[in-house]
Amino acid sequence: MSIRLPVIGQPRLDLEAPDVTEATAAAALLADRTRAAILRMLGDGPHCVCEMAAALGERENNVSNHLARLREAGLVRAVRHETNARFQYYERDEAAVAAARRALQGVLR
Amino acid sequence: MSIRLPVIGQPRLDLEAPDVTEATAAAALLADRTRAAILRMLGDGPHCVCEMAAALGERENNVSNHLARLREAGLVRAVRHETNARFQYYERDEAAVAAARRALQGVLR
């Protein structure tokens, strides 16, 4: 059960820092309860702001704020409802979500 | 290319909030550049604090601070070097890392 430690007495200096910019950007978006829940709920299909706000017990402007963050990151898109244009329905951009998932897996793999 | 929007004019009220506590906890740890790079570097094997600090261009007490966060979360373990006990070698807890990966995938899946 013991790990294999280097036998050298001196630390390695050839170790180079990995590029984790994409992963940290994705993680920062997922680090908030509201945004993470939004992304999870949108995984089952599109939802409007008031639906998700009610489910989360959050104010609608707050949810709208978080959706703006996700939209700027390219993870979600907004589409007006066809018959009732008051509702903004949000859907995930599955390609962007997959890229975020790969970036996170690149760190935890 | 158009999404399938609900035909109903009223939003669904039966939508329930998913549990994302594990995912947000994991994401909060990955949201920092230093911690994410540490987890990535430890994926290739154990390293001591000074190695990673040098690779990242960060101070050793700062790296030690982030390692303490990861240790409290159970993602890494500390082991003293056998022949040179000055060095604290850190290794990943692969079971905990896998759990964090699954929690994040549960949101982005």
Added chain:
DNA sequence: CCGATATCTCACGTTCCGCTGATATGTTGG
């Protein structure tokens, strides 16, 4: 034993982030 090394801990200051409240825009229904 003593100085250098490696790591840890923590208080402090600055910065960042999320929530709130107010306001604005657009839409539907009556």
Added chain:
DNA sequence: CCAACATATCAGCGGAACGTGAGATATCGG
């Protein structure tokens, strides 16, 4: 047309997080 609704935007506030500096502990080399 007007009131209610759905959403968006933003300044401001309070709290959390990050890096720093100082100090402590422990170990190795000479």
